[in-house]
Amino acid sequence: MHTGYQLVWIASERTPDYPAMVDDVTGRRLSYRELIAEIDAVAAGLAGRGINAGSRVAIALPSTWEHCLVVLALMRLNAIPALLNFRLKPEEISGLCEFCEIDAAIILPDPAIAEMVAGALPDGAPVWSVGGDAGSAEDFVGCRGDGSALPPYVQPAETDIAFLFFTSGTTGLPKAVVLNHRTTEHRLTWLSTQGGLRHGSHNRSLGCMPLSHVIGFYGVFLITLVFNGTYFVVSDFNPPKIVDLVEREKITYAFCVPTMFQAMAASPNYTPAKMASMELALFGGITIDPDLLEHIDREWGGTIRHIYGTTETMCSLSNPDPVGQHATLRAAYYTRIRLVRIDGDGAEDVVAAGEEGELIVDATVDTIFTEYLGRPDATAAKKKDGWYYTGDVFLQERNGDITLVGRVDDMIRSGGESIHPEEVEAVLEEHVAVGEVSVVGIPDAKWGQVVVACVKRMNGDAAQMAADVDAHCKASVLAGFKRPKAYFFADELPRNAANKVLRRLLRDAAMAAQAAGSDSFQQVA
Ligand code: 01A
Ligand code: MG
Numbered sequence: 001m002h003t004g005y006q007l008v009w010i011a012s013e014r015t016p017d018y019p020a021m022v023d024d025v026t027g028r029r030l031s032y033r034e035l036i037a038e039i040d041a042v043a044a045g046l047a048g049r050g051i052n053a054g055s056r057v058a059i060a061l062p063s064t065w066e067h068c069l070v071v072l073a074l075m076r077l078n079a080i081p082a083l084l085n086f087r088l089k090p091e092e093i094s095g096l097c098e099f100c101e102i103d104a105a106i107i108l109p110d111p112a113i114a115e116m117v118a119g120a121l122p123d124g125a126p127v128w129s130v131g132g133d134a135g136s137a138e139d140f141v142g143c144r145g146d147g148s149a150l151p152p153y154v155q156p157a158e159t160d161i162a163f164l165f166f167t168s169g170t171t172g173l174p175k176a177v178v179l180n181h182r183t184t185e186h187r188l189t190w191l192s193t194q195g196g197l198r199h200g201s202h203n204r205s206l207g208c209m210p211l212s213h214v215i216g217f218y219g220v221f222l223i224t225l226v227f228n229g230t231y232f233v234v235s236d237f238n239p240p241k242i243v244d245l246v247e248r249e250k251i252t253y254a255f256c257v258p259t260m261f262q263a264m265a266a267s268p269n270y271t272p273a274k275m276a277s278m279e280l281a282l283f284g285g286i287t288i289d290p291d292l293l294e295h296i297d298r299e300w301g302g303t304i305r306h307i308y309g310t311t312e313t314m315c316s317l318s319n320p321d322p323v324g325q326h327a328t329l330r331a332a333y334y335t336r337i338r339l340v341r342i343d344g345d346g347a348e349d350v351v352a353a354g355e356e357g358e359l360i361v362d363a364t365v366d367t368i369f370t371e372y373l374g375r376p377d378a379t380a381a382k383k384k385d386g387w388y389y390t391g392d393v394f395l396q397e398r399n400g401d402i403t404l405v406g407r408v409d410d411m412i413r414s415g416g417e418s419i420h421p422e423e424v425e426a427v428l429e430e431h432v433a434v435g436e437v438s439v440v441g442i443p444d445a446k447w448g449q450v451v452v453a454c455v456k457r458m459n460g461d462a463a464q465m466a467a468d469v470d471a472h473c474k475a476s477v478l479a480g481f482k483r484p485k486a487y488f489f490a491d492e493l494p495r496n497a498a499n500k501v502l503r504r505l506l507r508d509a510a511m512a513a514q515a516a517g518s519d520s521f522q523q524v525a
Contacts (some may be wrong), residue, residue, distance in 0.1 A: 017032070039147075043147065076306055103125055108131040187214070220254075246274060278302050284416075363386050414441070440506055
């Protein structure tokens with residue numbers, strides 16, 4: 001086994017003078033040798049404040065230069081980075097710090113986050129802010145020390161925790177996905193076999209994906225350094241700047257959610273010629289619009305491929321040639337898969353060709369998560385008899401391939417983020433004017449799906465009502481990306497005999513109202 005830090009260090013030995021990382025804000029470039037020295041300096045600063053092997057350190061930052069450095073410095077110390085989505089509200093960030101027994105945090109310069117996080121950590125625990133002062137937090141600029149005085153790296157046990165990632169649940173706080181050190185190397189190597197990424201310093205990678213999700217972290221950031229490439233930091237998802245960056249720096253590799261490729265192709269300065277250097281474009285997280293897929297395949301340099309995976313398992317499926325079959329996939333070389341009947345007897349109850357079933361994947365592979373931290377109930381619900389239950393429904397094709405058709409539950413996928421209707425409904429129900437409510441996802445060209453709140457109509461103006469409830473959501477603990485983008489006012493919420501809301505009917509009615517331009521469908525800004 002190699003840990004993530006060891007793999008980066010080994011890469012630095014091969015190409016010490018080759019550029020490893022380039023900052024989009026300052027233009028700073030670090031060679032592999034300089035990167036290792038910088039990691040040591042930051043690690044010494046962290047160690048000076050008591051961070052060491054096993055310390056749990058929350059990071060809630062966009063994919064900035066400092067984020068890249070601090071996560072590598074934590075890996076150098078065998079501390080445990082807890083990679084939080086910086087788009088979460090302060091309440092959720094601090095709630096997760098408390099639940100996960102976090103020892104220190106690195107946050108945006110936001111006094112509200114600083115105060116709540118400090119309250120959730122042990123007394124005197126370090127909180128650093130990046131990019132300016134934030135109340136009681138210390139400026140991360142000062143977190144440095146004498147790297148040469150650090151003790152040599154010690155390889156941890158395979159089963160020690162390496163990282164905590166987070167995945168949203170139906171209610172309450174997101175679940176912390178525990179990944180041990182054994183998973184790291186295996187979470188990288190498939191990029192060659194399934195993705196077609198070749199090892200070597202020709203790789204010039206687009207760093208626009210969040211490091212708080214596994215595609216951005218393993219699939220772009222870590223693999224680039226491990227493969228001796230150059231990682232181009234993209235601190236803020238700004239499509240015109242990204243189009244220019246790809247052209248100027250001759251970017252060869254991107255692994256994005258389709259929402260990002262769509263935004264790049266819709267950017268005013270976009271021309272396909274600017275993408276000529278792109279050797280490999282991978283997409284995942286949500287399915288892609290077939291027209292966009294065909295456009296990229298035809299107009300950009302290189303190859304586009306589809307990768308399917310989850311935070312819990314990493315890559316499970318791929319399609320090396322998705323044009324014309326944009327949702328069809330097959331199992332990665334190292335994993336077994338089954339499609340099982342949704343209300344069936346478990347892993348043995350496999351569907352026949354032409355039928356639909358839930359995808360379950362081998363949970364004995366080396367990429368697999370250990371558990372959801374402190375949530376044995378949730379772990380047992382998803383990891384059963386050696387199989388991981390994905391919740392995604394596929395059609396079994398006759399040739400052995402499978403095609404994604406939906407979900408077993410009502411989870412919404414918007415721009416590569418997972419949103420459970422239940423958590424949005426809980427916030428909507430707090431508003432006095434909302435009686436009955438049900439949240440659905442409707443198809444959307446930009447986001448894949450958007451969150452729509454379906455509310456039983458009351459007296460009053462629909463636009464005003466939508467604006468009022470939206471203001472309540474903005475002020476609530478709900479992260480911005482989970483906030484409904486539209487409201488649909490229905491005379492009745494359709495229910496079955498057991499009084500359960502029939503979300504599919506509601507979704508169809510909302511889509512019809514949207515298409516008709518009806519007053520009952522109100523978009524909010
Ligand atoms: O009114 P405001 O200010 O709150 O509205 C803001 C945001 O709240 C909103 N927003 C969104 C989303 C979203 N995903 N859905 C709905 N609304 N993201 C942001 O848009 C307004 C503008 O805010 P912003 O911060 O300027 O937004 P952008 O920077 O343009 O963000 C859009 C992005 C597409 C860049 C962002 O959503 C993003 O980074 N998405 C990527 C998420 C991701 O990394 N997903 C991967 C999941 S890993 C699991 C997986 O599927 C997988 C697959 C393969 C795992 C392993 C493998 Cl092998
Ligand atoms: Mg933006």
